[in-house]
Amino acid sequence: MLSLHTNAASLSSQTAVGRTQQALNTSLTRLGTGYRVNSSQDDAAGLQISSRLLAQTRGMAVAQKNTQNGISMLQTADGGLDELGNILLRMKDLATEAFTASTTSADKVALQSEYDALGKELSNIIKNTSFGGKQLFSDGTTTDGTNGLFSSGLTFQIGATSGETMVVNTSTNLTALATALSGVAGTYATPATPGTELVSGATNAMIDTIASTLDKVGALRAELGASANRLDHVYNNLSNMSLNTTNARGRIMDVDYAQEASNSTQQQLILQAGTSSLKQANSLSQLVLSLLQ
Incomplete structure (x- = not known):
């Protein structure tokens, strides 16, 4: 369904990009500090x-x-x-x-x-x-x-x-x-x-x-x-x-740099793909205008 008020594809892409950004931030923090656990949120029991x-x-x-x-x-x-x-x-x-x-x-x-x-x-x-x-x-x-x-x-x-x-x-x-x-x-x-x-x-x-x-x-x-x-x-x-x-x-506590570097690269690629998808999802509203011409 084409709608000016609700863009479901854009909302889904925004959620995915946000999650990827959070995962990338965590990965970069681990690479920067050298620790896998930097707060209790990372691994409370650990x-x-x-x-x-x-x-x-x-x-x-x-x-x-x-x-x-x-x-x-x-x-x-x-x-x-x-x-x-x-x-x-x-x-x-x-x-x-x-x-x-x-x-x-x-x-x-x-x-x-x-x-x-x-x-x-x-x-x-x-x-x-x-x-x-x-x-x-x-x-x-x-x-x-x-x-x-x-x-x-x-x-x-x-x-x-x-x-x-x-x-x-x-x-x-x-x-x-x-x-x-x-x-x-x-x-x-x-x-x-x-x-x-x-x-x-x-x-x-x-x-x-x-x-x-x-x-x-x-x-x-x-x-x-x-x-x-x-x-x-x-x-x-x-x-x-x-x-x-x-x-x-x-x-x-210590981060596995080989694994975390791989995770960081993966999250960056996913973030780039998600950002591109979000840009395309935001352009869907332009299709509504084309129907009114």
Whole structure:
């Protein structure tokens, strides 16, 4: 039917052109941003899943940094204990040399002088070994192994959720070591007072005391090393989970450029055809005028 008031062909063409234009705009937006989902309207369920995956990957990235910082802190403590062990070995050498018949009283006084200096350094390590401005073994004033980071359980956040934590508690071994060190050298707890461990009247039992203390150093270092190794495995596992979670989010959010470029070309051709059809549909009203001539 020819009508001046209603052009059904034109209306249909306008609707088709509008839909094609909307599809083309969506395609061009995806090509411009690189994302398949740019608003909840594009994929409501996909956007929700993607947001959850993003929160998880970001949490795991921070947890990875936590594990690396934790390993660094444990290695700092282990380094301090390593030097403490070296000092104890030297003190054991001095004690072994002191308690032999060929060592004179004057020799023992000289050996005691070095022994005292080493005892002061033991105290310095326990007091001042720190990480990030926080003492690890003590509070900086005492030598009994209290009020430092390792004086109580340490909780590491190793995942994206509240339940993913790791507790390292070295307080028992640290207290045992601090107590043993106080029996090795008088200058450990009271640096201003010279010791008497190697001079006249002392016995060679100090050799065994130092050996026992070295065992306690080893026990604490073993605990720190085991915890550092576990954190290393935690980091590797987080890397694996983060990689796969990121890939999963990419499959939801990222645009397939090959497919989207094809879609864009198709929509452009359809839009051109629709525009041409609309132009022809709008010219149909001219046929009515020709009937009236």
